[in-house]
Amino acid sequence: MSISYIPGNGSSPDYINDGKTINHHVLSVLVENKAGVLARIAQLFSRRGYNIFSLAVAPTDDSRFSRITIVVDVDSVPLEQITKQLHKLINVIKIAELDPAESVECELLVATVNADITARGHVMELVALFDGKIIDVGTDKLTVLVTGEPSRIDDFSELLSSFGIVELQRTGRVALAKLERQSSKLKNTIGRVG
Amino acid sequence: MKLTGAQALIKSLEMQGVDVMFGLPGGAILPVYDPIIDSPIRHILVRHEQGAGHMAEGYAQATGRPGVAMVTSGPAATNIVTPLADAYMDSVPIVVITGQVATSAIGTDAFQEADITGISMSVTKHNWLVTDAKDIPQIVAEAFHVATTGRPGPVLIDFPKDVATSQMDWYWPESVDLPGYHPNLKGHTKMVGTAAKMILEAKRPVFYVGGGVLKAHASEALMNLVELTGIPVVTTLMARGAFPDDHPLCLGMPGMHGNYTAVTAMQKSDLLIALGSRFDDRVTGKVSGFAPDAKIIHVDIDPAELGKVRRPDVPIVGDVRIVIEDIIKAITADSETYQRKEDISQWIQTLKEWQEKYPLRYSNASENGALKPQYVIESLRDLAPNDTIVTSGVGQHQMWASQYWKFNFPYTWINSGGLGTMGFSIPAAIGAKVGKPDKTVWAIDGDGCFQMTAQELVTASIERIPIKVALLNNSYLGMVRQWQEMFYDERYSEVYLSPDLPDYVKWSEAMGCAAFRVDNMEDVGPTIEKANQINDRPVVIEFRTDSSEKVFPMVPAGASNDDIIVGPES
Ligand SMILES: Cc1ncc(C[n+]2csc(CCOP(=O)(O)OP(=O)(O)O)c2C)c(N)n1
Numbered sequence: 088m089s090i091s092y093i094p095g096n097g098s099s100p101d102y103i104n105d106g107k108t109i110n111h112h113v114l115s116v117l118v119e120n121k122a123g124v125l126a127r128i129a130q131l132f133s134r135r136g137y138n139i140f141s142l143a144v145a146p147t148d149d150s151r152f153s154r155i156t157i158v159v160d161v162d163s164v165p166l167e168q169i170t171k172q173l174h175k176l177i178n179v180i181k182i183a184e185l186d187p188a189e190s191v192e193c194e195l196l197v198a199t200v201n202a203d204i205t206a207r208g209h210v211m212e213l214v215a216l217f218d219g220k221i222i223d224v225g226t227d228k229l230t231v232l233v234t235g236e237p238s239r240i241d242d243f244s245e246l247l248s249s250f251g252i253v254e255l256q257r258t259g260r261v262a263l264a265k266l267e268r269q270s271s272k273l274k275n276t277i278g279r280v281g
Numbered sequence: 282m283k284l285t286g287a288q289a290l291i292k293s294l295e296m297q298g299v300d301v302m303f304g305l306p307g308g309a310i311l312p313v314y315d316p317i318i319d320s321p322i323r324h325i326l327v328r329h330e331q332g333a334g335h336m337a338e339g340y341a342q343a344t345g346r347p348g349v350a351m352v353t354s355g356p357a358a359t360n361i362v363t364p365l366a367d368a369y370m371d372s373v374p375i376v377v378i379t380g381q382v383a384t385s386a387i388g389t390d391a392f393q394e395a396d397i398t399g400i401s402m403s404v405t406k407h408n409w410l411v412t413d414a415k416d417i418p419q420i421v422a423e424a425f426h427v428a429t430t431g432r433p434g435p436v437l438i439d440f441p442k443d444v445a446t447s448q449m450d451w452y453w454p455e456s457v458d459l460p461g462y463h464p465n466l467k468g469h470t471k472m473v474g475t476a477a478k479m480i481l482e483a484k485r486p487v488f489y490v491g492g493g494v495l496k497a498h499a500s501e502a503l504m505n506l507v508e509l510t511g512i513p514v515v516t517t518l519m520a521r522g523a524f525p526d527d528h529p530l531c532l533g534m535p536g537m538h539g540n541y542t543a544v545t546a547m548q549k550s551d552l553l554i555a556l557g558s559r560f561d562d563r564v565t566g567k568v569s570g571f572a573p574d575a576k577i578i579h580v581d582i583d584p585a586e587l588g589k590v591r592r593p594d595v596p597i598v599g600d601v602r603i604v605i606e607d608i609i610k611a612i613t614a615d616s617e618t619y620q621r622k623e624d625i626s627q628w629i630q631t632l633k634e635w636q637e638k639y640p641l642r643y644s645n646a647s648e649n650g651a652l653k654p655q656y657v658i659e660s661l662r663d664l665a666p667n668d669t670i671v672t673s674g675v676g677q678h679q680m681w682a683s684q685y686w687k688f689n690f691p692y693t694w695i696n697s698g699g700l701g702t703m704g705f706s707i708p709a710a711i712g713a714k715v716g717k718p719d720k721t722v723w724a725i726d727g728d729g730c731f732q733m734t735a736q737e738l739v740t741a742s743i744e745r746i747p748i749k750v751a752l753l754n755n756s757y758l759g760m761v762r763q764w765q766e767m768f769y770d771e772r773y774s775e776v777y778l779s780p781d782l783p784d785y786v787k788w789s790e791a792m793g794c795a796a797f798r799v800d801n802m803e804d805v806g807p808t809i810e811k812a813n814q815i816n817d818r819p820v821v822i823e824f825r826t827d828s829s830e831k832v833f834p835m836v837p838a839g840a841s842n843d844d845i846i847v848g849p850e851s
């Protein structure tokens with residue numbers, strides 16, 4: 088099970104300059120790796136009218152479990168209701184709200200961009216600046232890859248757009264708590280429930 | 282020991298102590314119906330799968346044990362979605378087993394395939410698709426555990442045909458371990474202490490008792506707490522009977538059709554102690570205007586209920602019986618006797634005055650001499666044993682039943698509160714009577730509701746389940762008519778049903794019931810007494826009642842509880 092989804096054109100309006108989220112929260116949800124778990128979570132969000140901004144799912148090192156990183160839009164519903172309702176799903180084991188200041192976040196972007204002879208050098212320069220890679224080369228286009236903090240990805244995608252983006256796909260962010268804060272990483276862990 | 286999947290399923294149900302199940306067979310579930318012949322479990326063959334689901338609910342609510350229903354795939358599975366949704370809203374523990382096409386055919390749009398695990402996801406506490414016969418005992422054990430613990434609710438097991446016919450080595454799991462499911466039973470000690478202190482200091486406290494008190498078997502504990510503190514109690518539609526109506530501190534039902542004192546006590550309260558209740562919109566009215574001066578202590582086993590509608594000052598997650606017992610301990614910790622800081626006798630006095638000034642009332646006088654439904658319910662009540670189980674459909678008759686019956690025992694009122702499912706009463710009564718054969722069971726039904734599930738009276742006749750049905754025939758979808766009269770300028774749109782089509786007496790007789798018709802006050806008592814004598818088959822009394830009678834008091838939808846309309850004249 089490995090699905091990523093990001094709505095719209097991939098631009099992420101949730102970050103302001105100092106790196107704090109405005110109304111997006113990152114939930115790291117540990118679930119049993121069983122059939123239908125993602126459907127249960129997606130269905131819960133849609134039924135209760137919560138918005139998913141992005142979602143990334145993959146098995147953890149322990150194949151019995153998967154980790155789902157959900158970026159939620161909490162304009163209409165308090166985050167607390169979302170986590171409590173999520174906790175009621177039998178397959179949900181643990182939920183942590185990751186504070187951007189206390190977690191490491193990462194996202195991956197691939198984009199095909201117009202890059203004819205005159206622009207090609209500039210595109211390559213930009214990709215190098217962001218520690219990215221060229222992963223495919225066409226006659227007048229390049230496909231590039233960049234990973235990193237979501238805010239960096241935002242910056243990159245904005246700068247790239249001046250060349251003319253043909254196609255762009257972002258993974259949605261994945262995140263873990265920062266190591267030195269291991270004990271207090273569950274900033275907002277809600278108790279296990281029935 | 283080698284068993285087929287079908288045998289393993291039935292044996293697992295036996296291991297769970299299931300003594301009765303409600304269902305109807307078909308292609309995909311065929312293999313499972315074979316071992317039923319050899320099982321001690323009683324199977325009751327319904328006439329529609331919705332009936333099986335509501336019977337399981339009625340059984341569960343009357344006995345406290347999980348109800349079990351089994352149906353085939355596709356249309357049968359979708360027919361039972363309504364009871365699942367009903368049980369989900371009212372936290373009723375039922376286990377529904379659906380047949381499914383063979384695993385190899387799943388996803389191919391095979392004959393009678395329906396994605397019932399997908400469809401039922403949002404109306405079950407959890408569901409399982411069995412893909413391997415060796416998982417059967419484990420999944421059945423998990424399903425019963427999930428249905429009956431924590432906040433109870435419906436679960437569904439989808440059972441493909443090839444799983445039923447394949448072989449497995451029988452075992453019974455020692456325990457159930459669901460890593461993500463550990464309901465919290467004991468309330469936080471500090472919160473309990475704070476709650477106890479607030480209870481002692483409040484000037485106008487009210488216990489706001491919901492269905493969770495019944496689910497947690499907390500009626501006795503609640504009685505102890507009320508006797509200790511002298512604080513009055515309201516019982517919501519789901520909690521009628523959780524605290525006896527004949528107790529002097531019982532104020533009865535709050536909410537949209539609650540009585541004046543119960544509604545207003547909550548409005549004027551300075552401390553609401555919510556026990557297993559969920560601030561439903563039918564109770565709160567306009568939330569922003571609800572109990573504006575009240576501090577809230579909210580006890581519930583489901584943490585998501587705390588703060589969902591109204592932010593509590595003291596949230597307590599736990600089993601409400603255990604928490605009540607802990608609150609009693611905290612109150613009496615310092616001395617054996619209870620020391621109230623604030624005198625609430627003035628508050629109790631005020632409530633008494635309201636009760637005298639604004640009792641529930643109706644008038645037997647009517648222009649055309651029509652029979653009043655409230656009179657019928659009072660007569661049924663007065664002639665029935667005190668511990669009679671009453672079920673109801675949804676509509677005006679439901680509200681009158683809840684208002685005018687006196688519920689003095691827990692588990693004697695069974696209705697569809699959260700979902701408001703018309704047609705609930707007859708199958709629920711059958712389930713209740715199967716679970717409690719020694720009790721009188723009255724289904725109080727409406728003419729609209731009756732026409733939705735009456736066919737289960739055939740089931741009751743054939744299976745010799747002698748329920749009693751009081752059909753309040755007002756010729757209308759009465760509750761909708763009431764809203765059209767009051768809020769749509771008496772423009773009646775598609776609510777007229779006819780008083781005599783169908784002929785309810787002939788229909789009931791055709792279904793094997795004794796049946797009577799009553800259209801005047803004089804015949805009400807004698808006919809009920811006649812019905813009470815009949816115990817070898819179901820009995821139906823059709824009461825022709827006043828079409829224009831309305832349910833009062835009423836808080837109009839969206840209005841504040843302060844704007845309660847007490848009666849037709851106001
Ligand atoms: C399955 C279903 N359909 C529609 C409704 C909407 N509804 C609520 S009460 C009511 C009228 C019920 O009529 P009846 O059974 O005659 O009861 P009365 O109100 O007349 O006592 C209707 C249509 C409902 N609650 N359930």
Ligand SMILES: [Mg+2]
Nearest residue numbers: 727728757759
């Ligand atoms: Mg009617």
